[in-house]
Amino acid sequence: MEAIILQILNGLDKGSAYALIAMGLTLIFGTLGVVNFAHGALFMVGAFCAVTLSRILTLSHEVVDPTRTDFLGNPLKVDVPYAYDWFGQATGDAIIDWAVPLSILFAVPVMIIIGVVMERGLIKHFYKRPHADQILVTFGLAIVLQEVIKYFYGANPIPTPAPQAFASSMDMGAALGFEAGQIIYPIWRLVYFVFAAIVIGCVFAFLQFTTFGMVVRAGMADRETVGLLGINIDKRFTIMFGIAAAVAGLAGVMYTPITSPNYHMGMDFLVLSFVVVVVGGMGSLPGAVLAGFLLGVIEAFASLPQVLDVLPGLNQIIIFLVAIVILLTRPRGLMGRKGVMEE
């Protein structure tokens, strides 16, 4: 029992990332009908928003510390972050410590702007072109985004720690009433899961309970009719693209303490996220979320030592195997809508 719960927990954090990215992909696909290969790059850009903010917060200037001396006997020069000057030492430390969560505030506007610029500047011109062209141009864009990030931040992973309060692990077993010491789980991963659930819930609520969301859903069902009713559906879809980009960016921001961001992390996630979208069913938001968590958990179970003894290497290929089986038996995916992407 403990082992099963542990694997489910292990699957949830990766599954959350898959679900967030896959949901963004589906939003873009469902509204604009575009297959966005640059979505992984948006995830990566989000992660680098966190890196950028933590660098901005730790910007410092040199101050001579009269009380201490270095080994030559000269007064020691210490770097003092500007944050100390403005907020005092304690608050400054706290702000720097909480750089990653704070980056959410920074990343949302940045990602929405990037998304809207991307849609208006590039993707708009590809609605009428074949899906292959859309894949290719966004693939090219992903390369460009990656290389720009690589130029500014270098090719090495940049460690970006979580706030001290969340950096340790907690004993989930004791909390859930099992024997202590059986289920040890890093707190940040739990935070990531909760965060993902909140973001997913917000997006669903936004689509379900606001007028804007209702119009968008109507547009997804029948764009032409909505347009004929005198509603500027293009504008709303552009905003949805921005929101999808922001969701991917947020997924990236919060993922930085789990994996140190590097410039190609997005592509690694993208490949799997596409599989997730296809398994969930092209154009189905609940399908994408469900498939994201499902595949994350399945992957975690396939990594159990007992499983690997019987079928070595299963954890490496399980997601693809599941995808192949699902695509061949249920061509529309788990919850795919009829008539979406069926040439």
Added chain:
Amino acid sequence: MTDQTEQHATSAAPAASSATQSSTKVLGLGPKDFKLMFLVVVLTMAAPFLLNPFPEGSAMAQFNAGYPDLMQRFVIFGIFAIGFNILFGLTGYLSFGHAAFLGVGSYAGIWMMKLLTMNVIPAIVVSVAVAGVFALIVGYISLRRSGIYFSILTLAFAQMSYSLAYSVLTPITGGETGLQPKVADPRILDGALEAGASPRANLFGLEMGAGFEWQVGNWLFTFNAGYYVAAVVMLVAFYLSIRIFRSPFGMMLRAVKSNQQRLSYTGLSPKPYTLAAFVISGMYAGLAGGLLVAMDTQVGAERMFWTASGEVVLMTILGGAGTLIGPVLGAGLIKYMENILSKINKDILHEWFFFLPDGFENLMVELVYPFIGKGWHLTLGIIFMLVVIFLPGGLVEGGQKIAGMFKRGKDADASKTTPAE
């Protein structure tokens, strides 16, 4: 059946059928195709001269691409891209997993070298065969879906092969270290190696690394045996691709691309044709993999990573999908950038902009530097996006447009290649 396809051919593409019907066929090629083939033969054979236009020691010598390693890559990845183009250019099925076939071919080739002989012929033949069988399996399953689903399925298969080669299949693939022929390998057809000799790939005794250098004035030309072997194979592969493009079979593949439904309504199933195209292009990839092994006798799993699959997509689209010569041009361009552009560093840039005043010189260097050296991928990505946006027919279409500007009004149909549609 054949009558039907012939009719299809004549009605659907007058340009191609006029080539097949014309009386002056040489080697089964129409006059235009023969001219193209002849041009490619001359260019590949004279490549050691043509790619070395700058004298040794001059400032421009770094742009010389006439060294064996790079020339081999040009032709081998040319083969890879030609094969990919038979699938994508003709049928429109976008495979994102073609590197798997290249990798499988490479592994098959290296095992022939380890077990049988260092002669490259069995290695290449077996790598083509094994890649073909693998492509048959993958294609049979993947081709049950089309569009984005097909891309994802091929991607899934390729990533699976990559992960397996990296982890579980380590006894066969060498895992992270990869494989290379060792002195202790059995090699049942070869005699025992002389003491201290290392196994080298050869063609009936002609070593792939062998070659001679020819000094003319300041120019140094290298003629490498391996390059010429690969080049001849590439020419054969190119010839076959022309024949496929002009055949009734090629017409059927174009029909699959333009309208599958209509094809089905005429009572024909597209499946056998697409599967055949998939297997052929997989075999081309295997051939490229076998040749890669024949040239540098080593394999690593990273050859199958999906970025390698993405690279061949880039090559084909850059050059021009559906054109005959496009993929080869695209492969050449990317490999040239990868090997030449990436070597330029800041010092060289400072030399280039030496004539400018200092401030301007530094500014220019700062402006240009992100796009070259380590940043060559950025240039590639930008070029690729521009091509997809403005030139869906790739560089070939660009060339045709430019050529059309010069002889406007003369003969609009004088372009040397016919796009697929």
